[in-house]
Each structure stands twice: as C-alpha cells, then as structure tokens.
Amino acid sequence: MLQDQEVHAAEMERTFIAIKPDGVQRGLISEIVSRFERKGYKLVAIKLVVPSKQFAEKHYHDLKERPFFNGLCDFLSSGPVLAMVWEGEGVIKYGRKLIGATDPSKSEPGTIRGDLAVVVGRNIIHGSDGPETAKDEIALWFQPKELVSYTSNEEKWIYGVN
Ligand code: GDP
Numbered sequence: 098m099l100q101d102q103e104v105h106a107a108e109m110e111r112t113f114i115a116i117k118p119d120g121v122q123r124g125l126i127s128e129i130v131s132r133f134e135r136k137g138y139k140l141v142a143i144k145l146v147v148p149s150k151q152f153a154e155k156h157y158h159d160l161k162e163r164p165f166f167n168g169l170c171d172f173l174s175s176g177p178v179l180a181m182v183w184e185g186e187g188v189i190k191y192g193r194k195l196i197g198a199t200d201p202s203k204s205e206p207g208t209i210r211g212d213l214a215v216v217v218g219r220n221i222i223h224g225s226d227g228p229e230t231a232k233d234e235i236a237l238w239f240q241p242k243e244l245v246s247y248t249s250n251e252e253k254w255i256y257g258v259n
C-alpha cells in the first residue's frame with residue numbers, strides 16, 4: 098500500500114502561468130504571485146522575458162485561425178512577460194479557477210481577471226488549460242534545469258502529511 102507521502106508526491110502536478118505585458122506594466126506581479134503563493138501552491142520556476150513574435154505564435158499556436166491571433170501575438174511580444182511554473186495538487190484546474198473566465202467582463206469577482214482586468218484583449222494572465230498543454234508550455238518556456246525541485250517548509254501544513 099502507498100504511504101500518504103507517496104500518494105502526495107504522485108498527485109503533484111505543474112502548470113505554466115504567465116503574467117502578460119499588461120499585468121507587468123500595471124504593477125500586478127506581486128498581487129498575482131501572492132494569490133498563488135497564499136493558496137498553498139509552490140513556485141518552481143520564474144523569469145522575466147520579452148518573447149519574440151515567433152515565440153508568441155508558438156505559445157498560442159492553437160489559436161492561429163482566430164481573427165485576434167496576430168494582435169494577440171503582437172501584444173504578448175510587446176514587453177516583459179513574467180513566466181512561472183507552479184506546483185501543487187490540482188494546480189492546473191484550480192489555477193484556471195483562480196484566474197477566472199477568459200473575458201474579464203464575465204469573470205467572477207474574487208478571481209484574478211474578475212478583480213483586476215476589464216477587457217478580453219488585456220486580461221493580464223495566462224494559465225495552461227490542461228495536463229497536455231501544461232507539459233508543452235512548460236517545455237516551451239523553460240529548460241528542465243530551470244525547474245527547481247525542493248521541499249517547502251509549509252507542505253506538511255498544507256497537505257497534512259509528514
Ligand atoms: P485563456 O486560456 O482563458 O487565456 O483563453 P484562450 O486560450 O481562449 O485565448 C487566449 C487569449 O487570447 C486570451 O487570454 C485573450 O487574451 C485572447 N482572446 C481570447 N478571445 C479573444 C477575443 O475574442 N478577442 C480578443 N481580442 N482576444 C481574445
């Protein structure tokens with residue numbers, strides 16, 4: 098039988114979260130990072146980068162047929178983006194909940210977009226939408242050695258395992 102600790106380790110997952118140029122320019126880095134941090138997720142990678150247009154197109158390749166694709170890629174490559182990887186049980190799905198609906202006019206109050214953004218073209222944050230996307234996006238934005246594995250001092254209090 099698996100010990101609590103092994104179950105806990107097996108359930109850990111990682112997601113890619115990015116604060117887009119509007120969030121960085123508006124001074125929302127600490128606000129957004131703190132929401133993930135206070136929830137109990139663990140930061141395992143972080144860097145500030147200005148992606149090229151070509152890189153932005155790779156990141157958003159799924160949307161290349163959409164009319165806003167070109168503007169979206171211009172925007173993502175227009176300034177610094179804070180790229181991060183967060184780890185925790187259920188972080189991919191729940192991270193999307195913390196972020197809120199794509200269109201901030203429909204995001205619930207209490208979510209990042211609901212509280213801090215107004216229009217869909219400037220919705221300040223990106224989060225992977227599923228396990229496959231998370232894996233691909235982490236690999237696109239980070240080299241394996243940039244991901245830091247460590248035990249957070251708080252884990253036993255967050256997950257209740259020793
Ligand atoms: P997300 O996963 O919630 O970020 O949403 P999508 O993957 O559907 O879209 C990616 C990004 O494209 C969104 O976060 C928005 O910045 C942008 N976007 C989505 N839909 C629209 C739209 O109808 N108009 C514009 N201008 N941008 C959009």
Ligand code: MG
Nearest residue numbers: 223224225226
């Ligand atoms: Mg998406």
